[in-house]
Amino acid sequence: MNNHIAVDIGASSGRLVRGILQEGVLTLEELHRFSNRFIEQEDSCLWDIDYLFEQIIIGLQKAKGQGITACTLGIDTWAVDYVLVDAEGTRIQEVYAYRDRRTDKAMDEVAKHISPLTIYEKTGIQQLSFNTLYQLYVHSEEEIAQADQILLVPDYLYYRLTGRKINEVTNASSTQLLNLESRDFDDDLLDFLNIKRDQFATLTEPGVIIGPLDEALIQEYDLPDCQLICVATHDTASAVLGAPLQRDSAYISSGTWSLLGVERTQPLNSMMAMKANYTNEWGAYGTYRFLKNVMGLWLIQEVRRLMDDRCSFAELAELAHGEEGFRSLISCNDPRFLNPSNMIEEIRNACAESGQPVTETPGQLARCIFDSLALSYRTYLEELEELIESRIEVLQIVGGGANNSLLCQLTADVIGREVKAGPTESTALGNIVVQMISTGSITDINEARDIIAESFEIKSYTPRPTAHLEDILNRWKELQLSKIQHQ
Ligand code: ADP
Numbered sequence: 001m002n003n004h005i006a007v008d009i010g011a012s013s014g015r016l017v018r019g020i021l022q023e024g025v026l027t028l029e030e031l032h033r034f035s036n037r038f039i040e041q042e043d044s045c046l047w048d049i050d051y052l053f054e055q056i057i058i059g060l061q062k063a064k065g066q067g068i069t070a071c072t073l074g075i076d077t078w079a080v081d082y083v084l085v086d087a088e089g090t091r092i093q094e095v096y097a098y099r100d101r102r103t104d105k106a107m108d109e110v111a112k113h114i115s116p117l118t119i120y121e122k123t124g125i126q127q128l129s130f131n132t133l134y135q136l137y138v139h140s141e142e143e144i145a146q147a148d149q150i151l152l153v154p155d156y157l158y159y160r161l162t163g164r165k166i167n168e169v170t171n172a173s174s175t176q177l178l179n180l181e182s183r184d185f186d187d188d189l190l191d192f193l194n195i196k197r198d199q200f201a202t203l204t205e206p207g208v209i210i211g212p213l214d215e216a217l218i219q220e221y222d223l224p225d226c227q228l229i230c231v232a233t234h235d236t237a238s239a240v241l242g243a244p245l246q247r248d249s250a251y252i253s254s255g256t257w258s259l260l261g262v263e264r265t266q267p268l269n270s271m272m273a274m275k276a277n278y279t280n281e282w283g284a285y286g287t288y289r290f291l292k293n294v295m296g297l298w299l300i301q302e303v304r305r306l307m308d309d310r311c312s313f314a315e316l317a318e319l320a321h322g323e324e325g326f327r328s329l330i331s332c333n334d335p336r337f338l339n340p341s342n343m344i345e346e347i348r349n350a351c352a353e354s355g356q357p358v359t360e361t362p363g364q365l366a367r368c369i370f371d372s373l374a375l376s377y378r379t380y381l382e383e384l385e386e387l388i389e390s391r392i393e394v395l396q397i398v399g400g401g402a403n404n405s406l407l408c409q410l411t412a413d414v415i416g417r418e419v420k421a422g423p424t425e426s427t428a429l430g431n432i433v434v435q436m437i438s439t440g441s442i443t444d445i446n447e448a449r450d451i452i453a454e455s456f457e458i459k460s461y462t463p464r465p466t467a468h469l470e471d472i473l474n475r476w477k478e479l480q481l482s483k484i485q486h487q
């Protein structure tokens with residue numbers, strides 16, 4: 001069968017994409033695309049999970065409309081957020097979005113009981129206020145006690161489609177509750193949260209067949225016969241699978257977040273790695289993603305939203321291109337940018353507070369964001385090289401951000417290495433190749449990456465000299481030093 005469909009839902013948009021492999025060439029065909037964003041309701045940030053489910057159904061109806069009567073299907077979404085389900089299989093609560101402010105103080109509270117070092121030694125996962133560990137810590141105890149199962153978002157979508165409950169392993173690692181030694185949920189952390197092991201399902205690896213699409217759904221909505229396959233359900237795990245990495249290359253999965261790191265076969269949870277707040281998220285096929293979360297294109301997404309989407313991302317990049325470079329810089333990973341009430345004001349305030357020109361126009365705002373992201377990438381790339389004790393020659397940028405040639409070029413210029421950009425749909429690709437490996441049309445991930453490298457355009461950006469780079473780097477360093485080092 002050559003019908004493999006990826007459901008890939010990021011924090012800013014989702015799509016259903018069909019992958020077709022013909023004579024060693026892989027092509028993608030977009031079946032359905034929709035926007036995504038958390039909603040704000042009575043001071044809470046929530047995902048509209050029923051809307052997302054409906055979009056999957058619409059996408060599958062479109063597939064059927066195009067003559068696809070049978071297919072395999074895999075689902076990936078952003079990480080860490082979860083759904084509590086009762087014994088009847090009913091969702092107990094609204095689904096909190098990770099930018100909800102309820103966890104603002106949770107890391108400090110938890111640290112009074114369990115040291116961050118202990119948590120890091122056990123899990124290897126970086127400290128982020130929104131990790132599931134912290135979300136569950138502040139969640140209503142009553143609702144947690146009521147929960148028969150705790151499913152992460154893609155697990156829940158699989159459940160709605162098949163009636164089967166799993167906890168997929170790459171995403172489960174983002175909970176900060178998996179133990180690197182036992183390779184299962186950590187007993188002490190679960191005890192601390194008053195959660196029983198059986199409130200989570202058995203960990204499931206990418207590649208496992210979950211089961212057929214619910215017959216009642218097929219009948220009700222006139223859908224294709226689907227076999228659901230467990231893929232790497234954490235979108236970043238799928239994005240890295242879909243990145244044609246070479247030896248000596250690091251990656252940035254560039255979307256709402258910029259996830260900057262390397263693929264490894266062993267975790268690195270040393271004291272230095274903990275201090276630098278690098279994570280060891282579990283990947284498919286025995287890998288780990290040693291990476292850091294950089295605030296990413298969320299910054300420009302928010303600016304665009306506050307402009308009522310008047311400009312496209314391409315237009316914003318074009319406006320930024322016409323602006324003076326490195327005029328105003330912001331410390332992207334400052335928690336003030338995680339979910340400010342008004343991103344444009346927050347950026348302007350940060351510029352004013354640090355004595356820099358205030359970003360007035362959309363072009364200046366966009367330029368400030370792209371310049372600052374490129375400088376952040378340099379800082380974290382150098383830090384990464386120190387931690388892994390190895391030189392990175394090439395930075396591979398995948399995801400929607402690979403469309404932004406200004407940012408890719410700025411990155412190459414500032415890091416002084418080659419940047420390779422693409423594929424832009426690496427997450428959907430990573431999702432699809434796991435289905436292809438599972439059903440036998442591709443042998444393994446090495447072959448999959450070779451096919452991807454041959455099948456998709458990868459743009460190369462060579463570093464160009466940047467005027468006054470030393471001065472810019474000094475200004476950047478001063479700005480970082482003036483920040484409390486949360487990042
Ligand atoms: P996520 O999966 O987190 O929702 P994506 O990988 O879909 O994110 O990437 C979305 C981002 O890609 C947008 O926020 C935007 O900044 C960037 N992007 C997409 N297309 C373009 C384009 N044509 N020009 C510039 N940037 C783009």
Ligand code: LRH
Nearest residue numbers: 078079080235236257293
């Ligand atoms: C990117 C991502 C990232 C997580 C964040 C919650 O979409 O999954 O890997 O840290 O969202």
